[in-house]
Structures are given as structure tokens and as C-alpha cells.
Amino acid sequence: MKIKIAYLGGGSKMWARVFMNDLALTDDLSGEIALYDIDNEAAYRNEAIGNRINDLADCKSKFNYVVKEKIEDALCGADFVIISILPGTFKEMRSDVHAPEKLGIYQSVGDTAGPGGVLRAMRTVPIYEYFAKKIKECCPNAWVINFTNPMSICVQTLYDVYPNIKAFGCCHEVFHAQEFLCLCLNKIKGIKATRKDIYTDASGVNHFTWITEAKYNNMDLLSLIPPFAEKYYEKGYYEGGTRYQFKKDTFAYGNKVKMDLYAKYQVLAAAGDRHLVEFLDRNWYLKNPKMVKHFAYGLTTVDYREKKQKERIEESILLANGQKEIILEKSTEEAVDLMKAILGYNPIISNVNMLNLGQMAGIRKGAIVETNCIFTNDMVKPVIAKELPSDVLALVNRASLNIDTTYEGIKNRNWQTIFNAFVNQPLCSGIKREKLRDLFIEMVNNTSLYLKDYYDFNTLDNVK
Numbered sequence: 001m002k003i004k005i006a007y008l009g010g011g012s013k014m015w016a017r018v019f020m021n022d023l024a025l026t027d028d029l030s031g032e033i034a035l036y037d038i039d040n041e042a043a044y045r046n047e048a049i050g051n052r053i054n055d056l057a058d059c060k061s062k063f064n065y066v067v068k069e070k071i072e073d074a075l076c077g078a079d080f081v082i083i084s085i086l087p088g089t090f091k092e093m094r095s096d097v098h099a100p101e102k103l104g105i106y107q108s109v110g111d112t113a114g115p116g117g118v119l120r121a122m123r124t125v126p127i128y129e130y131f132a133k134k135i136k137e138c139c140p141n142a143w144v145i146n147f148t149n150p151m152s153i154c155v156q157t158l159y160d161v162y163p164n165i166k167a168f169g170c171c172h173e174v175f176h177a178q179e180f181l182c183l184c185l186n187k188i189k190g191i192k193a194t195r196k197d198i199y200t201d202a203s204g205v206n207h208f209t210w211i212t213e214a215k216y217n218n219m220d221l222l223s224l225i226p227p228f229a230e231k232y233y234e235k236g237y238y239e240g241g242t243r244y245q246f247k248k249d250t251f252a253y254g255n256k257v258k259m260d261l262y263a264k265y266q267v268l269a270a271a272g273d274r275h276l277v278e279f280l281d282r283n284w285y286l287k288n289p290k291m292v293k294h295f296a297y298g299l300t301t302v303d304y305r306e307k308k309q310k311e312r313i314e315e316s317i318l319l320a321n322g323q324k325e326i327i328l329e330k331s332t333e334e335a336v337d338l339m340k341a342i343l344g345y346n347p348i349i350s351n352v353n354m355l356n357l358g359q360m361a362g363i364r365k366g367a368i369v370e371t372n373c374i375f376t377n378d379m380v381k382p383v384i385a386k387e388l389p390s391d392v393l394a395l396v397n398r399a400s401l402n403i404d405t406t407y408e409g410i411k412n413r414n415w416q417t418i419f420n421a422f423v424n425q426p427l428c429s430g431i432k433r434e435k436l437r438d439l440f441i442e443m444v445n446n447t448s449l450y451l452k453d454y455y456d457f458n459t460l461d462n463v464k
Helices: 015-024 040-053 071-075 090-103 114-138 151-161 173-189 222-232 256-265 273-279 289-294 302-320 335-342 390-411 415-423 433-446 457-462
Strands: 002-008 030-036 063-067 080-083 143-146 166-169 198-205 208-216 348-355 368-376 379-382
Touching: 002 071, 015 040, 015 063, 015 335, 030 040, 030 071, 040 063, 040 302, 071 114, 080 114, 090 114, 090 302, 090 433, 114 151, 114 390, 114 415, 114 433, 143 151, 143 335, 151 166, 151 348, 151 368, 151 390, 166 368, 173 198, 173 208, 173 222, 198 390, 208 222, 208 273, 208 390, 222 256, 256 273, 335 348, 335 368, 348 379, 390 415, 415 433, 415 457, 433 457
Parallel strands: 002 030, 002 080, 030 063, 080 143, 143 166
Antiparallel strands: 166 348, 198 208, 198 368, 348 368, 368 379
16 A cells, blocks of 8 residues: 655654664555654655665565655645654753752653653644644644654644644553563463553553553453562562663663552553653652662663764664664554554554543543554544542542643643643642742743743743
8 A cells, every 4th residue: 555654753863763664564555754854964864764774675665765845745645644853952851851950859751741841841832733733734634643742742732723633642651561561470470471462451641551451361460460569579670671671771660660559559550660750749759869769760861862862863874874784673663553554454452642532531521641542444443441540540630630731821821820730740749839930930941942932931930
């Protein structure tokens, strides 16, 4: 089948190559991938890499990669739109993640919840308002797949600006929780299985999703967590790579937060520990670096991200110039599988972020929630999720309402509403409002280059 894919953020240094590899290794697809990015140089590198992939012997689906310097040219005639961007630079991210540390607010990621999540959303929403308008204008019937964080607010913006858009957001965090359940199955029952072999019922908001039911054949996998924790909690156990990978890899974790939350709530928090802790009172798991180390995860610094970015750019140059061999390897991501299901190939059930049409009880309709959906024949249909226990729902509802308040404040360019959402972040608990106000104003000014065209800075000091 011949299709056109518009890739907004087509100069991506990491996820683009994952997507390109997965496309190349799937059957029965071909067509054009239009790469659009404000970083033209990066987009042209991916164009060269993509067209080199076509020459590989094990490439099954060939796509013509072409850079489009106007967004309209990229979107025109697209069947799918992929969005994967970095809103701002590492300079802005450095403020997002590290400026709050002066008040004792530590962030392990800083792109979804917490002070960093709010500031990143402020930069992101105006960009997504523009994307939604252009999609409505140029390819109103295209399916739009978002990978950018903050996921919930990105998807909310797309639907708010263009209500008839066909959009959803993909995130692999639940996949890791499924792999953790497979680890429990292996260590407690001696059964080896992959996440594709199990069924999970998940619901929540992105990066704070919970698994209420998990089955392998007819076996209850959640019941295996207590005996697993009894054996492995103290030292931690990472489900990917090696057990103690979290000691050297800032993106890995020991699942101690996940196991501790299960002991308290009897349902499984379905995201990496680095994300989960940012939705909870900072005194629980994120009070200081010593506590972070105790719970066996890491604080991903911007220095580390800059280092990895530099390495990826250097690798991209070698791949684009033919100085490094391209090795095709299928990833664990599902974007291509979901696209094929929408095109009428094999149906699939997977967790994605969409409008709550009633599939998740206890959260307002119209909010962006993450639940299972059925993908088939130009349709993505949410599956009714099992209800969360009331104590867990209270945690998720706070997160969802904070997302709503943040978005409404940004949509209306209302400093006070945005600041109220900033203050209500669990990571800001226990800190005087006056100090948080000073921090908020400082962080806003630190990212002013990306905000000044959309917000009235003359009224910023009126925040109370």
C-alpha cells in the first residue's frame, strides 16, 4: 500500500531512526515521508539516512524520504502525521529541570509534571496550536500520532483547536510495566513470556497510568508482585537490560517505587519510576538525591542529555555520509503496527492517549486519558477500562485536573491560572507560595525567547 507520512520534527536525532527502521522492516507499505523541521540540517541528514535504508538488502518497505521546507508542502496529501519535537533548546530545559533545585525541588525528568512540565507546556502549546490549524487546512482526514511531551497537553491542544482531528498519543511507558510483569512471572513461576503474551487493563493519564488487571492465560499476574517484592525489593530489579542497570544508566530504575506503590494501593503503577515520582508528594520519593538513590532510580541531568544529543548528532552525520553501516533492527515501539491496523491490516489493541469519551470512569469527559484502544480499519475505538480504586483515582484526578488547569491557563495566556497550576504540583508541596512565585517568574524569564510572541510579559509581575 502506498501512503504519505508527514513527519513534523523530521530532524529528530533519536526517535526518527527508530521509526525509519520499523517502517523498513514491515511488509506491504511504500510511499513518501515528508520531513519538516526548523533544523533543516538535521532533517536533510535523516533524508540521507532514510534513502540509504532503501538500499539495504533486508529493507522490506521502501519510502522516498524528502525534506520539505514549508509545513504546508509536508502536510499536503498526508495520510499520517507524526509529531516528535523538542520545544525549545537544552538551555530552556536546563532551567526547567534545575532552576527549582534551589528550593529543594528535584525532578527526575521534568517534561510532564512538576515545575518543568508546566514551563515546557507553556512553550509547547502555541506550537501545537499552529500544527493543529495547519493539519485542518492541509490534511484534515490524516491520522495524527503524537510522541512529544507533555503528552496529555499536546493531544489536548490538537483536539481543542481542531475538534474533528483524528489524533492519539503514543508512549512506551506501559510497555515497560508489562515487561516488569513478565519478569515477575519468570522469577516466581519460572515461566518465560513476552509482553505480547499477556493482557493488561491500564488507565490513567500519561506517565501516571495504572494497571488494574493483568493476565497470562488465566493467571493473575498482579498476585505475583508481593512475592517478587519480598525477594527483590531491597536491592531493586530493572526489567530491561541487566538487573542493576540503574546504577550506571540514568534512564533505568530498580522498580522499588513501583513495588512500594503496589504494596500501598494494590494496583500497579504503569510507568517508569522516574516518571511516577513526579506526580506524587516530593517527600515520598523525591525529597533529595539521597532518597533518589535509596529508591534506585536517577535524576536525568541536562548535562547528560546534551552529551547524548551530541553523540547522536555525530552518529547521524556518519550514517548520512555512508561512513557508518546502517543495521536494521525492529524496536519494541508499536507506531508502525498501529498505522497498519488503521490501514486495514491486522487489528491491534494497545494503550494510547485520547479524549475520554467515557472509557475511563471518574475523570471528566473530554480530558486526555491513557487507556486501551482497538485499532482497525480507519478507526481507533477506546475500550472501557476497569475502574480504578478510589484512593488511586484521587491521585490520578489531581494530576488530570492539574493538566486541565495548566492547559486552560496557557490557552487563555493567563499568568495567574498557570501559576496556580504550578503551585499545585505535588513536587511543590511544603514550599511557601511567595518563594514559588519568585521561582515561577524566574523560570518564565529564562524561557522568554520562546514565550514572548505569545504572552504579555508586562503583566507577569501581577501574579500572586
